[in-house]
Amino acid sequence: MRKIVFIGILLSVAHVCFSQHHNYTIRNYKAIDGLPQSQVNVMLEDKNGYLWIGTEGGGLARFDGREFKVYTTLDGLLSNIVSSLTLDRHENLWIVHPRGITKFNGIQFKTFEQPGSASNAKWIRRAFEIKDSLFFISAPGFLGKIYDDSAYYWSKPFKSDILIGYSHLTPENEILLYLSDSTFVTKPNNSLPFGYNNKFKKIFNLFNYKNDVCIKTDSGYFTVDVKKGSYNKVQLGIKHFILFYDSINDVFYTRNGDLLLKEKLTDDGIDIDTILQDVSVRQVLVDSENNTWFASDGEGLFKYFVQDFDKCSSKNITGVSAVFKDSDGAKWIGTRNRGLWKIKKGKVSSFIDKHNDHRNAIWSITESPEGQIWVATTAGLGKYNKQENKFTWLTTTHGLSNATIFALDIDERGGLWIGTNSGGVNYLYNNRFTTYTIKQGLSTNTVNCIYYSQRYKKLFIGNEFGVNSIGNGTVENLQLRGLDNTSILSINSYRDSLLLIGSGGAGIAIYNPATKSNTVITTHHGLISDFVYFVVSDENDNLWIGTEKGITQLKLNNELEITNNLHYDYENGLTGVETNQNAFYISPNEKYFGLIDGLYKYNNFQNDHKLYDLHLTDIQIQYGQYSARDYADNLVGFFKIPQNLQLPPDKNHITFSFNRVDKRYPKSIKFRYLLQNFDKTWSQPSWNNRVTYSNLPPGDYVLHVQSTDNRGRWDANPLTYAFTIKAPFYQTASFIVGSIIFLGGLITLALYLRVKQRVNKVMMLERIRAKEQETLRKEIARDFHDEMGNQLTRIINYVSLLKLNGLENGVDVHNDLYTKVEDSAKYLYTGTRDFIWSIDPGNDELSKLFIHIRDFGEKLFEEKSIQFRAFNEVKEKVKLPYGFSREANLIFKEAMTNAFKYSNAANVALYLRRTDSEFEMIFEDDGIGFYTGDIPKLNGLKNIRERANRINAVLRIQSERNKGTRIILGFKLNKTLKYGLAL
DSSP states (O other): OOOOEEEOOOOOOOGGGGSSOOOEEEEEEOGGGTOSOSBEEEEEEOTTOOEEEEEBSSOEEEEOSSOEEEEOTTTTOSOSBOOEEEEOTTSOEEEEETTEEEEEOSSOEEEEEOSSOTTTOOOEEEEEEETTEEEEEETTSOEEEEETTEEEEOOSOSBTTBOEEEEEEOTTSOEEEEETTSOEESOTTTOOOBOOTTSOSOEEEEEEETTEEEEEETTEEEEEETTTTEEEEEOOOOOSEEEEEETTTTEEEEEETTEEEEEEEETTEEEEEEEESSOOEEEEEEOTTSOEEEEEBSSOEEEEEEOSEEEOOOTTSOSEEEEEEOTTSOEEEEESSSOEEEEETTEEEEEEOSSOGGGGOEEEEEEOTTOOEEEEETTEEEEEETTTTEEEEEOGGGTOSOSOEEEEEEOTTSOEEEEESSSOEEEEETTEEEEEOGGGTOSOSOOOEEEEETTTTEEEEEETTEEEEEETTEEEEEOOTTOTTOOEEEEEEETTTEEEEEEBSSOEEEEETTTTEEEEEOGGGTOSOSBEEEEEEOTTOOEEEEETTEEEEEEEOTTSOEEEEEEESGGGTOSSOOEEEEEEEEOSSOEEEEETTEEEEEOOOOOOOOOOOOEEEEEEETTTTEEGGGGSSEEETTTTEEESEEEOTTOOOEEEEEEOOOSSSGGGOOEEEEEETTOSSOOOOBSOOEEEEOSOOSEEEEEEEEEBOTTSOBOSSOEEEEEEEOOOGGGSHHHHHHHHHHHHHHHHHHHHHHHHHHHHHHHHHHHHHHHHHHHHHHHHHHHIIIIIIHHHHHHHHHHHHHHHOOEETTEEHHHHHHHHHHHHHHHHHHHHHHHHHHHOGGGOBHHHHHHHHHHHHHHHHTTTTOEEEEEEOOOSOOBOOTTHHHHHHHHHHHHHHHHHHHOOOSEEEEEEEEOSSOEEEEEEEOSOOOOGGGGGGOHHHHHHHHHHHHTTOEEEEEEETTTEEEEEEEEOSSSEETTEEOO
C-alpha cells in the first residue's frame, strides 16, 4: 500500500493567527464603487455618521457605508471642484469651491459666487464659522464672510499688509489663524497676535496632538498654548511630515513622498508600518466608528480598519475544505487539491501524495476517543500513525462501498460512520465494515453530510432528497416542512436536543427529533443567502452560517426568532467570501473557518464603536410630485423632516425614506416598519430603507421603524413619526346633514325606479323563458324525429314485410326480418335511454359523461373480444353546459361503433385529460386505419364533426393505413358555449 509522503517544510503562515494582535485591512473605493472622482480633496463626518467627500471635478459625495449619493452642478452646486467642507451649528453644509461657496441645507443648494470675471477672482481656500457668520479665506490671504445669506468679499489684507497664510481648527473647535508676519491670532476681529519669541525661525507643519496644537519647526516640535500665547517644546522624534495624530489609538499618520506611514512612539523608539505605497494622501480622518479614511490624489478613497477575520494561511493553503483541532492541540487543514496540512506550535507541515492526486482532496477530518485521526479523501479513508507520522489507507478492497468519502463522525463506542459519494453509509467497528444503501432504506446512495447524536443514539444523514436517520440498524426518512426534496449540506447539534440543518437553496431548519417538528429560517427572515454550506452553534448558542456570500452570525431567542444578525464578507477581512461544508472549527477560545482562498481566524474583539441613530431622510407625496414640507408647522434636522404633518385627503400616497449609517458593518443593517392604525404586524426584515403607503384613509397614524445595531440587534426604542390625513369635506357634519335631506328625495325616486325596473325585469325573464321553452321543444322534437322516428319507421316496414313474405326459394326470410326488427328495437331503446340521460341536468358533469361513454364501450367491444381500456386523468368536478353531454356522447358512440365494425382492431382506448388551457377526450384504436382525405366522403365522420361544431369544440382525426386511428375532441369550459355558460 502506497503511503502519503511527509514533506517536512515550514510555510510563511501569518503569525497573527497565533497571537493576540489584530490585523488591519484597507478598502479602496473608486468610480466602480460609486465614488465620482478618484482625486479626493477633503472629507467630513456629520453627526448622523455620513461621510461627505469633496472631489476635484466630480462634485460632492455622501457615503453611508453602502452607497455613494453624488451631488453635482446639475443638482445645484456652484462647481464640481470641492476644496473644503464645513458644517455650521444649524447643520448646514458649506461647500467651498475655487470661485465661491455653496450652502446645502439638506434640501436646497444656495450659491455665493465671487463677483467679476474669472481672471480677477480670488480663489477661496477655507471656511470656518464664528458665532452667526461664516468666514472664508481667499488664496492671497484676504478674509470675507457670509452673514444672513449675504456675502461680503474684501479685497484687502487682514491687517495693514498682513495676510492670512493658514487656518487651523484647535481641539477645542476654535479657529487659529497663522498670519504672514509669522504670528497667530485666535479671532479675526478682536484677538491680539502672538509670535515665536525667538524660539524658532520657521514652521513646517501644524496639527493637533492630544489636547494641544502642535507645530513642527526648524528647532523641533512645540505645543502652542493658544490662551496664553506661549510655546512648549516636546520630544516627538517623528522625522516625516505628520498628516494626522490619532488620539484614540495613539498613532501618527505621516507622509514620506508617496508613502503613507503609521508611526507609534514606544519605549524602544518608534514603530513604523507602511500603510500605502505610491499614493499621495491629502487628508486623514478617523471617524466615530474608529475607521480611518485616507483622501488620495488620484487613487480614490481608502478605508483602513481592524478586520473581524485574519487570514492564517499562505498561498500554499487554498481551497480549504476541512478544519479540525485534535486533542494534542494540532490544527489539521484539509484542502480540495493541495493535500493535508498540520499546524502545531507554529510549525507547519504537509501530507501530500505525489503519486495519487485524488488523495490530496480532503473532505472531512475527525478523531476517535482514543486519539486516532481519520481523514476522508476522494481516494479512500486515511488513518494517521502518530509514531511514524504517516498515513495508511483503507479503500474498497478493505470493505468500503465507495472510495470517495465526503463525511466522517464518531459514535460513543468509537465506531466510525462514513458518508460516501455513491456507496451510501459505511460503519467501521472492530475492523469490520457495515454498509447502508438504498436497499436498506436510504433515499439515495450519495451522502452529503452526516452527524451522530449521542443523545438520540442515531446517525442523521443529509443527501440530495432530504434527511435519513439510522438507529438500531433501522433507516428512517425525516419529514422536514419546507425542505422537501432539498439537498442537505450540513447537520449539527443545537442546544443539546435540537439539530441545525443547512440546505442548498432553502435556508436552514431547526429540527426537534423528539417532536419531529422543525422551524425554517430563510432570506425572508434575514439570512444573506438560502444556500447554506454549513450551520453550527458555539458555546453561547450563536449560529455560524457559511454561504457563498460569506459568514453570518445569528442569535435566536427561545421562540427561535432572530434577535442578533451580523454578516461578514470582504468588508470584514474575508478576501474570498465563499465557504465550504466541513471547513470550520468552533470552540470557546478560537474559531477558524476555511474559505476558497485559505484559512481564516475570527477576532472576537469588543465591537464598541459609536452607534448612530436611525433617522428619516425624506417624506414624499405621490413619488415627489408634492412636497410634504408644505403641510407642516416646522422642519427638523439636516434632512428638514416636517413635524406635525397634516395632509389633505387626496395627498394620501406617502413614501418614507429612512437610514442608519454603519460604515463598519453596512450589510448587517436591516429595517422593519409598522404603520400604527393601518398595519397589523411588523414587516419582514430587509435591507430596503424605503416604504410606500398608498390610498391611506383619513385618520391619525404613527410610523414605527426599527433597525438592527452594530451587533445585529433590534432597537429597543423604534423611531416614531406621527402624521394625520384629514377627512374630506363630504365627511364633515354640515355636509352629512345636507346629504341626508338630499338623499331622502333620492330614495323615494330610487324606490320608484327600482320597482319599475323589477317589473320590466320580470317581464323580460318571462319572454326569455318562453323562448327557451320553445327552443327546447324544437330540440326534443328534432331528436325524437331523428332517433326514434326513424327506428319506428324501420320496425313498421319490417313487420309489413313479415306479412307479405314467406319462404323464398326454400329459405325462411322471417328469421332475417325478425333479427332486423329486434336490432331496430334495441337501437330505439338505447337511443331513448341516451336521450333521457342527456336531458337530465344531474348528468351535466364531465366525469359522469366519461363514465357513460366508458360503459357503452365496455358492453360494445366485449362482443368481439376487443381489448378496451379507459383512463380518466381529471379528478376535479367540472360542470358542463346544457346539451354538451348529448353531443359528446353521440360523437364517441359513433367513433366506437365505426371502430367496432370496420377497424379490425385488437385494442382500443378512451382517455380524458386536461392540458394547460383545455380538456381533451381521446379515442384511439390500433386497427387498419383509413386515408384521412376520404373524411368528407364518410357520412359517419362527417356527422361527428358537425356535432363537435355545435358545442364549439375542436375535432381532430388522425389515421394512417395499418397504424390505427385517433379521434381527439378538444374543448374549453371557460367561455360561452352554444348551449349555455360553462363554469
